[in-house]
Amino acid sequence: MAVKFFGQFLIEQGAINHLSLLKAISLQEETNRKIGAVVYEMEMMSQVNIAKVHQSQRNADTRFGDKAVEMGFLTHEQLQQALVRQRNSHIYIGEALVKVGALSKEGLERYLLKFKEDQKPYAVEKVEIPKGISNQEIWEMVADLTKKMLVRVADISFRPGPCQIIDNLPSRTMVAEIGFSGSVSARYLLTSSQNSRNFIARAILQEDDIEHEPIAILDDSVMEFINIVCGNIAAKAAQSGFQINISPPKTHQQSEHGIAVPEKHTGLMFPIYLSDGEVFELAIFVKDDPL
Amino acid sequence: MKKVIIVDDSIAVARQLEKIINSCDDFYVVAQGRNGAEAIKLYRQENPDIVCMDMNMPVMDGLSALRSLCMAWPEVNVVMITSLGGVGDKYSEAIKLGARDVIGKPFDAESVIKTLQRIA
Structure with missing residues (x-):
């Protein structure tokens, strides 16, 4: 009777256990990089300037990319390129669970459909x-x-x-x-x-x-x-x-x-x-x- | 019967939870706290079998209290009962820190009792 995230739903359904979920989350943490790491890897920003953006974020509720553009360290186009790279390498919890062997591909598809149905009452209108x-x-x-x-x-x-x-x-x-x-x-x-x-x-x-x-x-x-x-x-x-x-x-x-x-x-x-x-x-x- | 403590800054929720838990012959509520700091104090005093604790509380939040409880008493059984249960980061942080389970709010009596029976 509440908004859930997919891993929680799978545990409630008995499809996975807490240990499998933690393994999948670890894999996500290793794979899904923050935008600061992506712009460094793409040689768009130096570590020094990344640190300056992080410092500046402490006083404002602004996302890293927007702050970096505001401070003149990135152009809008560079930020877009970095966001695309970040998105393309991102893995979701369901994919991570398949990769760590906690769920089959067919099982994932089946539970995604059930999850969508379960969360239908909370779809935003x-x-x-x-x-x-x-x-x-x-x-x-x-x-x-x-x-x-x-x-x-x-x-x-x-x-x-x-x-x-x-x-x-x-x-x-x-x-x-x-x-x-x-x-x-x-x-x-x-x-x-x-x-x-x-x-x-x-x-x-x-x-x-x-x-x-x-x-x-x-x-x-x-x-x-x-x-x-x-x-x-x-x-x-x-x-x-x-x-x-x-x-x-x-x-x-x-x-x-x-x-x-x-x-x-x-x-x-x-x-x-x-x-x-x-x-x-x-x-x-x-x-x-x-x- | 297993001893339970409830830690929630909402008196209304704590009262509702106490009613649910005391309605089951397997458990009884020995004490209530209103923040994470009180959870630690009550655990030391009462040595309960299970702690039912909220996350979003003043003074000391539930995750900080969970961290302290698990470090001091690794055998502690904590169930987080929280409106933040659907936030993936909060859910997984609670499990990583050592919570035995996380129940989202609003909760129903059946899921609370089933969870307590599973971990007791």
């Missing part, structure tokens, strides 16, 4: 994101998976509204937040109305009667819900080659003025309308790319 926002595919994934998990995990029926750019997130009963770092830098926020918080708490606590639960437990349930959503977003993003690290969740209590989008960030808001007329929101405060 189109969500309109305003033009000019970088990493659109990630924000589409974030919005779509949040909506899917509101239905599947919290059992909430709702009507999604279109994405809006905002300066301020409206005040609600509570707001739960998780930070994203790695391939992107952003804050993920889910506001809650009283009803949506109750729906989520019932699902997380797996109890129908939550009337006597303290507010702290209800808030904790919403934090755990966004932890589940964001963990699954990180898993889905990893399938597309993005690395997203998530922080532990935290809450903001109701404030008169809501939450302002910080400077050098763009606020994306996705309203979620409940059938009883209440509304709550998913918001993403995306850190702007440095010019």
Whole structure:
């Protein structure tokens, strides 16, 4: 009932064991080189300049290739050539499992089809994101998976509204937040109305009667819900080659003025309308790319 | 009956897990912790048969705690129960460090009990 990676699925199916998976991962680690190693091998960059890019990456959430272009060590064309070389030599976990003898080619094909079927409920559907926002595919994934998990995990029926750019997130009963770092830098926020918080708490606590639960437990349930959503977003993003690290969740209590989008960030808001007329929101405060 | 400790910063999840584990005659929960540092302290105090631990926690995350537990007590049985179970790098790091299994969130009672019975 969650986004999985292929190796995990195979273990759950009893097709391989943990030892075979570790052998295949070791083979992947030996074979799949980082882009810095590829540009060095292609004599496009020196070790000194590679180290300078790595140093500079410590202060920014930018990929190696983009940073190297920004710093003038690579041209766009060179980066493209290196990415093609990297892609052509890349082996996926399924191929690695065949190479270490843990799975036959026929078995791989059969389990890939089963895996595709298993993960169908989490295929990302189109969500309109305003033009000019970088990493659109990630924000589409974030919005779509949040909506899917509101239905599947919290059992909430709702009507999604279109994405809006905002300066301020409206005040609600509570707001739960998780930070994203790695391939992107952003804050993920889910506001809650009283009803949506109750729906989520019932699902997380797996109890129908939550009337006597303290507010702290209800808030904790919403934090755990966004932890589940964001963990699954990180898993889905990893399938597309993005690395997203998530922080532990935290809450903001109701404030008169809501939450302002910080400077050098763009606020994306996705309203979620409940059938009883209440509304709550998913918001993403995306850190702007440095010019 | 085997002793289990639960380590998760979410009180709601810990409560749900405790209910599932205590519903099985083979196991009982002896203590709960809220972060990785508490996991180490509780392991020393309670000497449990199994540790069920989250990854994404404040103070000390689950993977750091797993590393410390496996170094100090190589025989420790840790099951990671985490929303990051579907991230290949995190899953394989947990197994490499010595976790006996990784369960993704959201989880169901059956998969939790089956996993504990397999490793106990």
